[in-house]
Amino acid sequence: MSLRSRRAMLRTALALSALGTALTAGTATATAAPAEVPGAGDVVGGTLHGLESGVAPVTHLQLDPLARTTVDPLTNGVATKAAGFRPLGTTTVTKPLTDGASLSELPLLGQVAKALPGGR
Structure with a gap:
């Protein structure tokens, strides 16, 4: 069997397996219950929940990683009195x-x- 015919067989097998996968996925979604379209309130509520989950950890994170250590350069200071x-x-x-x-x-x-x- 030549290299060209092997490649053609491989392409045909891949195309058939992709077609079988697509048909199987199509029947699985067709038998599932129809999904409801989310309303505007659901979208806004989900967006706010996502923002809350993403922003809260950042606002409560310690900003100076060297805080309360002896090597923190921000503890050095300069003062003047006039x-x-x-x-x-x-x-x-x-x-x-x-x-x-x-x-x-x-x-x-x-x-x-x-x-x-x-x-918060």
């Missing part, structure tokens, strides 16, 4: 991060994160 004003330093900004805060616990961004679905 005249009679309170001292102003960089640690007041980085303190929530070095304490291990998540996005939902930050002072300004936390309010925005809580407004997202699943932000």
Whole structure:
């Protein structure tokens, strides 16, 4: 048997097996109960549920992986005091991060994160 005839036989066998699979799948779906078309409320509810499941873990994730360790570079800070004003330093900004805060616990961004679905 030549190589050309072997290839032709193989192609025919593959086509027949694909046809059999398609026919079997068609009869399986034809005997199943007809599916209902989802309404707009179902679509919106499913979308919000999906967003909640995807956004919630991100908003509760610790932002600084080195927080509360001795090697956290954000614990270093610079401060200055001018005249009679309170001292102003960089640690007041980085303190929530070095304490291990998540996005939902930050002072300004936390309010925005809580407004997202699943932000609680």
